């Protein structure tokens with residue numbers, strides 16, 4: 001799978017889920033791309049954050065990742 | 079004149095200790111911070127929390143600086159109309175210099191910068207070791223980060239599911255017990271793992287801490303997923319004439335630390351030899367003997383008689399894994415994994431080890447599961463397979479609590495299959 005295909009798989013999968021959950025653990029991304037090594041998935045996810053496709057949400061102790069602009073926080077606190 | 083009435087907080091100022099309430103009031107009065115109302119409103123919301131007995135902070139958020147997944151912690155107040163100065167009150171974690179050595183001009187620079195962009199309030203230091211800058215708004219994060227990295231050459235630390243800011247004891251900079259250069263190790267690991275520090279990659283947090291000796295001034299054994307604790311392989315160096323000077327009362331024990339009270343005359347038997355946890359010391363009135371094979375490097379005798387006893391010369395570190403505070407399971411100390419490893423730059427052996435551990439934890443660890451909890455769940459034996467180490471009696475905590483190491487099929491001649499007829503020739507049903 002190329003990087004572009006992997007990115008598309010991530011965006012498609014998060015898009016389908018939108019409505020219910022908007023923030024995910026990094027481990028949830030491994031499940032979207034079960035054939036890739038976790039380290040490679042991590043690198044793709046981080047690159048997608050850099051490109052503005054995804055964004056981090058952090059409680060201070062744990063980090064979650066979601067589609068940029070999705071979820072409650074944007075409406076309430078921006 | 080204070081903006082809010084805070085009788086309960088005022089009460090906290092009455093004790094004998096320095097008070098954070100007084101410090102915040104001082105910043106409010108000084109008023110040089112750009113977020114004028116932040117210190118006053120912080121006191122106000124805290125007083126309200128004391129009245130209501132619940133927090134008025136909301137947890138977390140989408141805040142950070144570009145390219146980083148950690149280092150900034152979003153904090154919003156749930157009473158923004160009453161306390162507009164702390165409606166947004168994000169924390170920045172700043173990577174502290176190794177061993178927290180500062181020059182005055184650096185500290186002044188940092189404080190000036192924080193008054194320019196934030197509340198002016200700091201917390202030196204957070205429990206992981208970072209410099210904590212308390213309270214700013216989202217719009218000020220990027221300019222603060224830019225100035226801090228460009229003018230002060232200082233980076234953000236770790237937060238979230240990241241490698242947290244590595245931390246080390248004062249080490250060879252001041253301490254004769256340091257078995258390796260903790261500052262160098264801390265710096266090298268910080269630089270090597272920038273990506274893990276700034277971009278979330280893990281199921282949960284991960285901490286490195288570097289103690290130069292088993293005295294453990296950064297308490298790595300209790301707090302770090304990977305604790306690196308200085309150790310020596312050869313013998314404790316003994317200066318017998320100095321031992322006699324301690325025994326005779328000419329030298330003060332513990333560097334004079336207990337001289338404020340009258341503890342009576344120093345008694346080398348009662349205070350050193352009899353307290354050795356492994357019972358490996360003897361004193362015949364003239365000569366101190368140590369059976370170094372039995373010494374567990376507890377540091378007690380060296381701490382009491384530093385002029386007479388010194389660490390050995392073949393030094394390095396022990397590496398332990400798995401400490402954490404209670405979240406999923408109870409609090410846990412880290413477990414001895416590598417009894418001795420030389421500690422010289424570029425620390426390749428330790429880096430290879432940690433990367434094997436991360437690969438396993440990233441794949442097998444559940445969300446919010448620390449390494450120590452994964453080891454507990456999936457067994458120590460599995461962990462040893464992953465890091466390709468043989469079990470060693472020194473890894474067993476104490477007799478009979480975890481002494482079982484099971485054979486794997488490939489380790490047994492003939493595997494699990496057997497010829498039942500051959501077996502029955504010797505063993506009846």
Ligand code: SF4
Pocket residue numbers: 247248249253254255256257289290291292293294295296308
């Ligand atoms: S941990 Fe040991 S080497 Fe480090 S500062 Fe403390 S006593 Fe010294």
Ligand code: SF4
Pocket residue numbers: 353354355356357358359368372373374375376377378379380
């Ligand atoms: S370091 Fe501890 S175990 Fe070793 S000889 Fe001294 S007191 Fe005994």
